[in-house]
Amino acid sequence: MNIIFSLSNDSTKNKHLFVVNLISALALLCTFCSCGSAKKVTYIQDLDSGAVKQSSANIIKAKPNDKLSIVISSKDPQLALLFNKPIIVHRLGQTVETSMYQSHDASNYTVDQNGDIEFAVIGKIHVGGLSKEEIEAKIKDELTSNSLVNDALVTVEWINHYATILGEVNTPGRYNLDGNNTNIFELLGLAGDLTIYGKRENVKLMRTNPDNGEVTTYKVNLCNGDEVINSPAYNILPNDVIYIEPNDYRARQRTVNGNAVRSTSFWISLASLLVSVGILISR
Secondary structure, three states, X not given: OHHHHHHHHHHHHXXXXXXXXXXXXHHHHHHHHHOXXXXXXXOOOOXXXXXXXXXXXXXXXXXXXXXXXXXXXXXXXXXXXXXXXXXXXXXXXXXXXXXHHHHOOOOEEEOOOOOEEEEOOOEEEEOOOOEHHHHHHHHHHHHHHOOOOOOOEEEEEEOOOEEEEEEOEOOOEEEEOOOOOOEHHHHXXXXXXXXXXXXXXXXXXXXXXXXXXXXXXXXXXXXXXXXXXXXXXXEOXXXXXXXXXXXXXXXXXXXXXXXXXXXXXXXXXXHHHHHHHHHHHHO
């Protein structure tokens, strides 16, 4: 009898040990699934205080089909009005004509296939291949050299320059590039930053050459400061497309058909089911 009782106790202890081990394994699995390495989510980890020189910068230049906003300012407002396109505003039952100078609304000049724009009073001005600053200087020179506006202040802005960001960001979409120096971090800021599930070490940027249509793909590691700052993808150009790839944990959350996400509650329910099965087996 003593031998039978001892064997029964050993069997019970083994079953209890099995349940404990099962629960511990599930807890460990949940921990690995829910936790990520801090080194994979921290930007520019290698940079301390000090200066980092960028090896190259991309300058945006005018090309056919670009739309420019051009505003001429002067101490003589009436003189400046001659060179600012009127804005036609439609209101209930009436049409109101105002001016760029007065309203500060965007007035478009479209660059034609020859790289020219048709500017008020002056006529055609070739702007193709010029930067924003070069266009401003050229128009100002035209105005002063022809004694049209001697104190002209010329302001040029790009209107239809956009970049698109997709994937694991909080607000994917297409965003306007206001100037020459929008960098990848600023664009990520416009998109609400990466989600915790985005791969920061493998960001992909696709850039189309407007001259031949060739698409070049760059990979950027946002965790490496020197690499990202010296990358051709650091400064964003018009029509760039950035894709943020999901990390392995996010990818594993997808079901086979890819339509549903397995949430935390799914894994908790699965763990509870396995524990229940283990307890039934142990009885």
